[in-house]
Amino acid sequence: MIVSEDLEVRVGARTLLNAPGQHLRVQPGDRIGLVGRNGAGKTTTMRILAGESEPYAGKVVRSGDIGYLPQDSREGNIDQTARDRVLSARGLDRIKASMERQQELIETGTDAERNKAVNKYSRLEEQYYALGGYEADSEAARICDALGLPARILDQQLGTLSGGQRRRVELAQILFAATAGSGRSQTTLLLDEPTNHLDADSITWLRDFLSKHEGGLIMISHDVELLDAVCNKIWFLDAVRGEADVYNMGWKKYLDARATDEQRRRRERANAEKKASALKQQAAKLGAKATKAAAAKQMLARAEKMVAATDEIRQADRVAHIQFPEPAPCGKTPLNATGLTKMYGSLEVFAGVDLAIDKGSRVVVLGFNGAGKTTLLKLLAGVERTDGEGGIVTGHGLKIGYFAQEHDTIDPAKSVWQNTIDACPEAGEQDLRSLLGAFMFSGEQLDQPAGTLSGGEKTRLALASLVSSRANVLLLDEPTNNLDPISREQVLDALRTYTGAVVLVTHDPGAVRALEPERVIVLPDGTEDLWNDEYMEIVELA
Incomplete structure (x- = not known):
């Protein structure tokens, strides 16, 4: 259970939320959709409710277990296996390791050590059994498989996994902790964009899991089908008024209520x-x-x-006026890649991938989760180096614009303004201010540390940095993630009108339709083919 008391949330001098009294409450059975425009404070509010940061004023009272999935989850020891990371949700990894140590003492120790080890082993085994330890491995594997993490992934170290796989491991750990076998089915789940990096089958499974969850749930998502299927309450954060409107109803009724509220506000505006x-x-x-x-x-x-x-x-x-840059002149083939190979230790992600990006070409990269789509874009962008003898051949006039799905191009410690200057060092100050204004950054927001931005705001900042680059080859990795519906449509319009070359990685069928691709690269084999609509069927599964 979570209850706020006179909660006030600010970023700098800007008030994001003012919730007097016990305005926000989460109880078992509440499945709440936390919604609002990008920058309204959803992620900041969620962090405060989870206890990850402090409010400007007031407090949050928590009771019971909390399972929190942040938007940018980078948890876990990278040397730990994915399986152990999931099992750690119930402390089973530590208990199991301790049991193994006692077993060694029983077999090799002195009589005194052996007797002590037998007693300790018995206590540990009782604890392990109480936490569902003997069934836990298969239960964890089942959840992982449902989230697109097959058995071959579970024994890999976290450091060898892609960003999408790491995030799914974190989601699996949280859901595993909240299952009935853990004795913590009343856990309050706080999930920030849980469907990022999930394919269609995994989203369907997650929808069913959350609908049956007995504890509380607060979820930030731009997946309206998920909100409609799961949520029985809606919290709407109003970015202008700095208030939260609580709707004790499902998604469709909420939309009707919001439409009525908007009509009333517009009448009031006209009268005023x-x-x-x-x-x-x-x-x-x-x-x-x-x-x-x-x-x-x-x-x-x-x-x-x-x-x-x-x-x-x-x-x-207001909406962000998102557009991509007027591409600089370039030769016929500005970017050519040959024999690209990527290894993580002895694990081969892909090998011998060839790709020629011609002027104005439009390419979609497909493949199952973990096939190396993000890694390929990093190689093309020069962020990582190929492990084979191949490499990148730079054509005449090449200017790359790279959008990273994990916002790796943004320095979280620097301000919005400094990040923009670093990305566009040749642009004038007034041009940059106008550019940021078009992407809805102005005033005190320019001095805000980029690390405190929401996922949608980081997406807008990263896209803004591309505009002044005059890039003629855009490498876009999930550019519609974390965007509200209006901002997403702006990105799709920008894709439709951009005249330079694009290499796109996405789970969003709408982004593929907007791009109108000519070719497709299928990983890990690196197969190249002309685009046809049959590939659209696997976009959501890629």
Whole structure:
């Protein structure tokens, strides 16, 4: 159970949320969708509810077990296997290791050591049994398989896994901890974009799991089908008012209620504008008379307040104007890759991949999770080096723009402004301010550390950095992740109109349709083929 008390959330001087009293409560059986525009404070609020950071004012009272999946999860010892990471959710990895140590003492120790080890082994075994240890391995494997982590992955070290696989291991660990066998089925789950990196079958399984979860749930997601199927309450964070509206209803009824609220607000805006205009006209007439100057001034002040209120409503309707850069001139084949190979220790991800990116070409990279799609883009971007004898041949005029799905191109310790300057060192200050304004960054937000941005805001910042680059080859790794529906449509429009070359990795069928690809590369074999609509069937599974 989680209860907030007079909660206030700020970033710098900007108030994201003001929730007086016990406005936000999570109890067993509550399945809450935490929604709002990018930058409304969803991720920041979730971190505070999870106890990962402190609110500006007020407090959060927690009771019972909490399972928190952050948006950028980088947990775990990279030398630990995926299986042990999942089992660690119940402490089974430590108990099992201790049991193995006692077993060694029983076999090799002195009589005194052996007797002590037998007693300790018995206590550990009782604890292991109580936590479902003997069934746990198969249970953990079942959850992992449902999330797209087959058995061959489970014995690999975390450091050898892709970013998407690492995140699915973290999700598996949290869900494993909350299953009935753990005795913690009342766990409150806090999940920030849990469907990132999941294929369609895994999303279907997750939807069923969450619908049956007996504990509380707060979920941030832009997957409206998931919200509709799972949630029985909606918390809407209003970015303008800095308030949370609580709707004790499912997704579809919430949408109807929100539509009614928006119509009411627009009527209020129209009425306020009409009254403000009338007051200004009356003030102008009175102002002409010296004896009425004070009354005229009061009328103008009232009119300005009404105008300010309507400006706030307009601000809520603002959207980022996302577009990709006008590509710089280049040769016929600006980027050519031959024999690209990637190994993690003795594990081969892919080998001998050849790829020629012609001017203006449009390519989609497909493959199962862990096939090396993100790794291929990193090799093309020069972020990582090939392990074979192959390499990258740079053509005339090549300018690469790389968008990393984990936002690796953003320095979390630097401000929004400094990150933009670093990405666009040749651009003028006013041009950069105009650019950031188009991507909805202005005022005090420019000084905000990039590490405190939400996932959607980081996506917008990374995309903004591409615009001034004049890139003629864009390497885009899941560019629609974490975006609200309006911002996502902006990215899709940008894809449709961009005239340079694009290499795209995505689970989003809409992004593929917007790109209208000419070719497809299928990993790990590196097979190249002309695009046809049959490949669309495997985009969500890739």
